[in-house]
Amino acid sequence: MKPLPMIRLNEDLLREKEAKFCSHGDTVHYSPVPKFFQGCEGSFLYDREDKPYLDLQMWYSAVNFGYRNKSIIDAVKAQLDQLPQLACQYLHEEKVLVAEKLATECLRAFGLEGRVQFNVGGAQAIEDSMKLVRNATGKTLFMAFTGGYHGRTLGASEITSSYRYRRRFGHFSNRAHFVPFPYCYRCPYGKKLDTCEYYCVNQVERLFETEYNSFWDSKANESEFVAFYVEPVQATGGYIIPPPEYFSRLKNILNERKILLVDDEIQMGFFRTGKFWAIENFGVKPNIVVFGKAMTNGLNPISGLWAEEPLISPQKFPPGSTHSTFASNPLGTAAALATLQWIEQQNYEEKVAASGAYFLRQLEALKQRHATIGDVSGLGLALRIEVTRPDRFTPDKALADRIFEAGLAGGIPTSRGPMGLVLDIGGHYKNVFTLAPSLDITREEIDLGIELLDKLFSS
Numbered sequence: 044m045k046p047l048p049m050i051r052l053n054e055d056l057l058r059e060k061e062a063k064f065c066s067h068g069d070t071v072h073y074s075p076v077p078k079f080f081q082g083c084e085g086s087f088l089y090d091r092e093d094k095p096y097l098d099l100q101m102w103y104s105a106v107n108f109g110y111r112n113k114s115i116i117d118a119v120k121a122q123l124d125q126l127p128q129l130a131c132q133y134l135h136e137e138k139v140l141v142a143e144k145l146a147t148e149c150l151r152a153f154g155l156e157g158r159v160q161f162n163v164g165g166a167q168a169i170e171d172s173m174k175l176v177r178n179a180t181g182k183t184l185f186m187a188f189t190g191g192y193h194g195r196t197l198g199a200s201e202i203t204s205s206y207r208y209r210r211r212f213g214h215f216s217n218r219a220h221f222v223p224f225p226y227c228y229r230c231p232y233g234k235k236l237d238t239c240e241y242y243c244v245n246q247v248e249r250l251f252e253t254e255y256n257s258f259w260d261s262k263a264n265e266s267e268f269v270a271f272y273v274e275p276v277q278a279t280g281g282y283i284i285p286p287p288e289y290f291s292r293l294k295n296i297l298n299e300r301k302i303l304l305v306d307d308e309i310q311m312g313f314f315r316t317g318k319f320w321a322i323e324n325f326g327v328k329p330n331i332v333v334f335g336k337a338m339t340n341g342l343n344p345i346s347g348l349w350a351e352e353p354l355i356s357p358q359k360f361p362p363g364s365t366h367s368t369f370a371s372n373p374l375g376t377a378a379a380l381a382t383l384q385w386i387e388q389q390n391y392e393e394k395v396a397a398s399g400a401y402f403l404r405q406l407e408a409l410k411q412r413h414a415t416i417g418d419v420s421g422l423g424l425a426l427r428i429e430v431t432r433p434d435r436f437t438p439d440k441a442l443a444d445r446i447f448e449a450g451l452a453g454g455i456p457t458s459r460g461p462m463g464l465v466l467d468i469g470g471h472y473k474n475v476f477t478l479a480p481s482l483d484i485t486r487e488e489i490d491l492g493i494e495l496l497d498k499l500f501s502s
């Protein structure tokens with residue numbers, strides 16, 4: 044059941060108050076006039092007039108299991124009645140059980156024993172992972188990908204490739220060394236996958252070839268760089284899926300050079316790509332896994348990381364190494380536990396593969412009908428539409444922005460009545476619709492999404 048709208052103030056008055064009292068610094072404000080929403084259910088958002096919008100982005104993949112998922116909401120309500128508040132220095136059952144479930148998932152996926160610790164948002168958990176690496180290695184230099192996004196705290200901004208996130212704030216620590224992401228549709232080296240023989244990985248290997256490349260001391264047998272931060276499918280960068288052997292080849296180099304692999308699953312974890320962890324698609328074992336967003340289906344801000352035992356044992360990483368008042372807050376752990384229990388009941392591996400394949404087939408047909416769609420691809424229900432000029436290559440950000448705004452304006456005539464469409468734009472050229480629908484999206488809702496996209500690309 045969708046809740047009744049709770050309109051209190053008229054929109055003009057709210058906008059006046061927003062203009063006066065709200066900082067814009069904590070949002071991305073893509074639209075010139077950001078939209079108010081009033082309700083949500085399943086795959087849909089509802090505006091202040093109760094008009095529906097199909098959401099194909101689900102709060103940057105935080106709401107993988109549908110808006111107002113009843114099982115998860117009921118668990119939070121029960122926690123509100125039982126133990127809504129507790130300082131993190133004391134224990135509560137949900138915290139222990141969430142840690143056990145996530146550590147068990149890592150043991151299943153990677154065959155490694157480890158531990159889980161919590162924080163509040165994705166970037167904060169990334170910061171914690173940086174502390175783990177620094178603590179274990181005594182070194183501070185990291186590698187990461189161009190187009191990567193790991194958050195906007197000062198530390199996370201150093202491994203996020205955009206200078207835009209650092210320009211006005213200066214450097215907090217050491218900016219990462221950024222390696223080109225294997226973006227085959229726009230290969231940074233101008234190669235083709237069928238003939239390149241993973242030239243991009245070979246370029247990484249070359250960094251360590253001689254001491255003059257400044258990464259490796261062959262006398263000490265030591266690398267100056269001690270961790271590589273990766274998103275298995277590059278998220279904000281445009282849902283870019285690397286070629287099948289990329290990560291296994293990269294991992295061989297990292298093993299040889301004793302460089303830790305930190306796997307940022309904040310956007311792609313929890314079955315977005317059809318596997319519990321997105322990195323499982325590529326058959327490599329990370330040393331640290333960082334997660335957030337869909338961990339509570341977006342219900343409560345809690346994030347965390349798993350690390351293999353030698354990095355995170357209490358002897359190595361003792362109490363007080365990190366802490367936040369709200370780190371393992373009981374509403375968050377209750378929501379996370381309910382989310383993990385929900386996942387256990389669903390068989391998402393099969394479901395996401397099937398829905399993703401169906402969605403991708405429809406997107407491929409859509410691409411045939413519109414010359415301004417340069418590329419579509421997907422892994423599970425992480426799907427992408429690259430918006431281009433009719434040459435199917437030159438990025439067209441302006442067209443992507445127009446379609447985004449027209450979707451948000453709502454009232455598009457469809458077979459199910461007037462409807463809006465919620466999209467998100469990412470990509471190295473800000474011309475990619477990064478589609479992250481509910482993992483429970485129905486075939487009818489996928490068809491509706493295609494109908495809406497068809498209309499918007501035609502107008």
Ligand SMILES: Cc1ncc(COP(=O)(O)O)c(C=O)c1O
Pocket residue numbers: 103164165166167169192193194195274278279307308309310311335336
């Ligand atoms: C891959 C990835 N890492 C880190 C973050 C930062 O998470 P948060 O916004 O919760 O700080 C995000 C957020 O979009 C993300 O997609």
